[in-house]
Amino acid sequence: MKFWIKILCAVFLIAGLAACVKSNRDYGRHISSIELKDKVRIPEGYARVFMQNGKPSAGANLFQHYCEIEVNDLSDGNHYLKPDTFKVLNISHGITGNELTGFPAGLFGCADNTYYETYFELSSHKRQKIRKMVCREGFDGCSGHFADTGQIRKTLGKYFIVK
Numbered sequence: 001m002k003f004w005i006k007i008l009c010a011v012f013l014i015a016g017l018a019a020c021v022k023s024n025r026d027y028g029r030h031i032s033s034i035e036l037k038d039k040v041r042i043p044e045g046y047a048r049v050f051m052q053n054g055k056p057s058a059g060a061n062l063f064q065h066y067c068e069i070e071v072n073d074l075s076d077g078n079h080y081l082k083p084d085t086f087k088v089l090n091i092s093h094g095i096t097g098n099e100l101t102g103f104p105a106g107l108f109g110c111a112d113n114t115y116y117e118t119y120f121e122l123s124s125h126k127r128q129k130i131r132k133m134v135c136r137e138g139f140d141g142c143s144g145h146f147a148d149t150g151q152i153r154k155t156l157g158k159y160f161i162v163k
Helices: 002-020 149-159
Strands: 033-036 040-042 048-052 055-057 066-071 079-081 084-096 113-124 130-140 160-162
Touching: 040 048, 048 149, 066 079, 066 149, 130 149, 149 160
Parallel strands: none
Antiparallel strands: 033 084, 033 160, 040 079, 048 055, 048 066, 066 130, 084 113, 113 130
């Protein structure tokens, strides 16, 4: 019995130490503003534009890193995000099991897809009606990670300067 208690204590000690290891990834925590350099069209019938591999689109491959920028109103096809500087008011992170509903991941184990999301609350210098920007990537199971600043820069491409 004492043998199993020692083994169990060793496992908890190793797990606790592993949790304390500091990652060298910044996960976007140091981003203070995002500057849009060129206008980006919001597709007709959408209230958001996806950015993936440095290009805007109406959709994204959920298993490659992408960011979506959400606005307040549906586009009639002539709605654009205009060049502006967006101040980052708040950054938070979450892990969901469904990127549309935000249902938490891991409630029923790690067999399903998980989405590692970084939420940016933005304020527009020119008062554009931006709701938020969410950068995410889907993973098979619970083996993912949040995007770092370098990944976010690559995702937003030449359209944005991340500061």
